[in-house]
Amino acid sequence: MAKASRKQLEIQQREADILQISRRTLLEEGYEALSMDKLAAELGTAKGTLYNHFDNKEEIVLALVCQAMQVRQQMFGIAAMVSQKTRERMMAIGLASELYVQHHAEHFAIEQFVSNSTIRGKSKPERQELIRHFETQCMSSVSSIARDAIAVGDLSLPPQLTVEELVFGFWSITFGSHVLTFDRPALNELGINDAWRAVRMHGCSILNGFNWKPLMTFEESEEVFAGLVTRLKVHFSFD
Amino acid sequence: MAKASRKQLEIQQREADILQISRRTLLEEGYEALSMDKLAAELGTAKGTLYNHFDNKEEIVLALVCQAMQVRQQMFGIAAMVSQKTRERMMAIGLASELYVQHHAEHFAIEQFVSNSTIRGKSKPERQELIRHFETQCMSSVSSIARDAIAVGDLSLPPQLTVEELVFGFWSITFGSHVLTFDRPALNELGINDAWRAVRMHGCSILNGFNWKPLMTFEESEEVFAGLVTRLKVHFSFD
DNA sequence: ACAAAAGTTGACGGCGCGTCATAATTTAGA
DNA sequence: TCTAAATTATGACGCGCCGTCAACTTTTGT
Numbered sequence: 001m002a003k004a005s006r007k008q009l010e011i012q013q014r015e016a017d018i019l020q021i022s023r024r025t026l027l028e029e030g031y032e033a034l035s036m037d038k039l040a041a042e043l044g045t046a047k048g049t050l051y052n053h054f055d056n057k058e059e060i061v062l063a064l065v066c067q068a069m070q071v072r073q074q075m076f077g078i079a080a081m082v083s084q085k086t087r088e089r090m091m092a093i094g095l096a097s098e099l100y101v102q103h104h105a106e107h108f109a110i111e112q113f114v115s116n117s118t119i120r121g122k123s124k125p126e127r128q129e130l131i132r133h134f135e136t137q138c139m140s141s142v143s144s145i146a147r148d149a150i151a152v153g154d155l156s157l158p159p160q161l162t163v164e165e166l167v168f169g170f171w172s173i174t175f176g177s178h179v180l181t182f183d184r185p186a187l188n189e190l191g192i193n194d195a196w197r198a199v200r201m202h203g204c205s206i207l208n209g210f211n212w213k214p215l216m217t218f219e220e221s222e223e224v225f226a227g228l229v230t231r232l233k234v235h236f237s238f239d
Numbered sequence: 240m241a242k243a244s245r246k247q248l249e250i251q252q253r254e255a256d257i258l259q260i261s262r263r264t265l266l267e268e269g270y271e272a273l274s275m276d277k278l279a280a281e282l283g284t285a286k287g288t289l290y291n292h293f294d295n296k297e298e299i300v301l302a303l304v305c306q307a308m309q310v311r312q313q314m315f316g317i318a319a320m321v322s323q324k325t326r327e328r329m330m331a332i333g334l335a336s337e338l339y340v341q342h343h344a345e346h347f348a349i350e351q352f353v354s355n356s357t358i359r360g361k362s363k364p365e366r367q368e369l370i371r372h373f374e375t376q377c378m379s380s381v382s383s384i385a386r387d388a389i390a391v392g393d394l395s396l397p398p399q400l401t402v403e404e405l406v407f408g409f410w411s412i413t414f415g416s417h418v419l420t421f422d423r424p425a426l427n428e429l430g431i432n433d434a435w436r437a438v439r440m441h442g443c444s445i446l447n448g449f450n451w452k453p454l455m456t457f458e459e460s461e462e463v464f465a466g467l468v469t470r471l472k473v474h475f476s477f478d
Numbered sequence: 479a480c481a482a483a484a485g486t487t488g489a490c491g492g493c494g495c496g497t498c499a500t501a502a503t504t505t506a507g508a
Numbered sequence: 509t510c511t512a513a514a515t516t517a518t519g520a521c522g523c524g525c526c527g528t529c530a531a532c533t534t535t536t537g538t
Contacts, residue, residue, distance in 0.1 A: 007535065011485085031357050035525060046487040051527070115422060116355065118270050139429070158457055161437065164430030168416070169441035173408065176415020180407075183354060190378070191403030198400065202408035205448020206441050218397055246504065250516090274494060285518040290496070 015053050017043060019067070022060050027106055031113075034061075058122035065114050066127070068107035069134035072100050076141040078235050082228065086149035087212050091221070092228050093142055094174055094203055098196055099229075101178045103238050108182065142167045154213045166210065173202060200225060254292050256282060258306070261299050266345055270352075273300075297361035304353050305366070307346035308373035311339050315380040317474050321467065325388035326451050330460070331467050332381055333413055333442050337435055338468075340417050342477050347421065381406045393452045405449065412441060439464060 021042050025034050036057055040047040054060045079096035083089050101108045113119050114131060146163045149155035157166065177199045181187060187195060204221040216224070233239050260281055264273045275296055279286040293299045318335035322328050340347045352358050353370060385402045388394035396405065416438045420426060426434060443460040455463065472478050 007485090030360070032360075036527080037525070047526090048487055048528080049485080052485070056527075057525095112354075115351075115418075121269070121271075136429075143430075158440070161440065162430045162432065165433070165437035168419075168426075168431050168434055168437050169412065172416035172419060172438060173412040173441070174415070175419065176413070177407070177411035179354075179418075180411060180414065187407075190375075191382075191401045192407050193401065194404065195407055198404035198407050199411060201397070201400065202412070202445050202448070205445045208448055209441070209444020246516090275496080276494070279519095286495090287497080287518055288516080291516070294496095296495075 014043070014045070014049075018050065018053055018060065019064060023064055023106065023110065026061070026064070026110060031061075055124060056122055058119045059124065059127065061110075061113050061119055062123045062127050062131070064110045066130055066134065068104075068111040069114075069131065069138075071104055071107050072097075072111070073134050073137045073141075075100050075236060076138050079232060080141045080145060082231055082235065085214075086145055086152060086154045087207060087214060087216075088224060088228065089145045090142070090149075090170075090207065090212070091200075091203070091225060092232060093145070094170065094200065095225060095228055095232055097174050097178065099232060099236060099238065101182065103236070105182075108178070112179070112182075139164070139167060139171070142170065149212060155210065158210070169206060170203065173199060173206070197222075250292075253282070253284070253288075257289065257292055257299065258303060262303055262345065262349065265300070265303070265349060270300075294363060295361055297358045298363065298366065300349075300352050300358055301362045301366050301370070303349045305369055305373065307343075307350040308353075308370065308377075310343055310346050311336075311350070312373050312376045312380075314339050314475060315377050318471060319380045319384060321470055321474065324453075325384055325391060325393045326446060326453060326455075327463060327467065328384045329381070329388075329409075329446065329451070330439075330442070330464060331471060332384070333409065333439065334464060334467055334471055336413050336417065338471060338475060338477065340421065342475070344421075347417070351418070351421075378403070378406060378410070381409065388451060394449065397449070408445060409442065412438060412445070436461075 018039065021039060022034060025039070034057065036047055036050055040050055043050075054063065075096045076093055079092040080089055082092045120128070143163045146155065146166055150157065150163075157163065177195060181195045192198070200221065201218050204216060204218055208215050257278065260278060261273060264278070273296065275286055275289055279289055282289075293302065314335045315332055318331040319328055321331045359367070382402045385394065385405055389396065389402075396402065416434060420434045431437070439460065440457050443455060443457055447454050
């Protein structure tokens with residue numbers, strides 16, 4: 001029995017090692033540098049053993065993507081509960097995404113591989129499903145807040161607009177700005193000194209534009225953000 | 240002389256053929272299917288000849304990216320001139336981007352390879368420069384409008400926000416939503432029926448939020464968009 | 479103790495990129 | 509027009525990588 005679990009643990013540990021080494025390689029040397037031969041060598045096993053754990057190279061990358069998405073999803077879940085007021089909860093989600101990119105840059109960087117159709121196309125349906133699950137989960141964290149807001153009377157949708165379409169706008173600006181910020185290091189040499197703050201202000205405009213109460217000026221909004229940030233950091237054990 | 244130019248033209252024509260075949264392959268069969276051997280075979284030349292035109296495979300892809308970005312840049316330039324009113328010009332840029340994705344999907348799809356660091360990393364500095372040029376050009380098409388708006392009195396920036404940071408927000412939401420719309424075909428099965436309209440509404444909120452005059456309701460905004468769309472389509476020779 | 483099951487190994491086939499010596503073609507000058 | 513130099517074209521080759529598989533080793537269950 002002790003021996004049985006020893007082998008099990010060895011295999012489990014190796015899987016973790018594979019992911020860890022792969023993550024390090026991806027982050028430090030890029031996708032091209034991730035080779036199954038080198039990975040096996042670094043792991044100290046034969047290449048064939050890798051294929052007992054993962055069907056192909058892309059599956060390893062997507063396993064890492066899933067880990068990353070899970071971290072994001074958990075942060076979203078916490079952020080959605082950080083306040084009673086619907087507008088603050090909405091802002092907290094944006095903040096959570098910001099903190100995710102800043103404090104879990106390694107996960108965010110790897111998360112981007114999900115857009116690579118070459119990689120996504122080689123994965124098992126089961127993994128695809130898991131990825132969709134995390135995405136849906138994040139999406140519904142946000143749309144629940146919007147639905148609560150409607151129920152409470154903080155928000156009423158314009159005609160012909162669904163909750164999901166409302167959320168889509170926030171998703172777009174958050175996703176877009178974070179990808180741009182991450183990919184383009186020379187952004188501040190272009191007049192963009194504080195992209196994070198700029199996006200928060202745009203978000204404030206959108207919330208006001210849809211008449212999400214209580215309406216706020218940019219200044220008031222920044223104060224609320226400041227309060228949320230300290231509360232969230234406690235929950236996320238940052239700093 | 241006639242013969243000299245005949246050879247020149249042959250080479251020039253071949254370069255166009257390489258790009259054309261590569262584009263078709265990328266769009267129809269994906270990045271994996273683009274192989275130098277197959278490309279040479281399809282072109283009817285030896286593989287070595289390809290390398291007289293492009294240093295490596297990635298350079299071919301990035302040449303296509305540049306073609307795509309040029310089309311976008313030209314559309315932005317035209318859109319920026321479609322009206323006298325600064326707010327309408329701003330809306331026209333968003334619309335141009337929308338029309339670009341819809342009517343030049345083949346270019347938009349290929350444009351996304353610019354985010355692939357594997358590909359971007361293998362290109363010549365000169366090509367990187369060209370890409371940055373197109374990007375800057377698009378950016379400045381937009382920031383010029385914002386500067387005009389400030390000069391005319393249609394807009395006054397909040398303290399601590401640069402023109403570029405203002406533009407960054409629009410860039411983010413447009414880029415983000417278009418990438419999401421393009422990559423996730425199942426978006427409408429998720430409650431998002433008209434992502435385009437949703438994003439236009441968000442844009443309207445942002446413009447209002449920054450007090451960009453004349454302020455508009457969503458309904459008024461949609462009417463203006465309708466007018467702009469017909470004018471732009473004429474300029475772009477669509478429909 | 480021993481047989482079946484589970485896990486490991488690394489050589490191998492196949493493919494793709496980019497090179498380079500060689501061959502073919504074009505250009506330019508007499 | 510003829511020839512030598514320059515330009516362009518060719519495809520076999522080296523290298524590296526992925527994923528497989530038959531042979532081998534370890535673990536499990538009886």
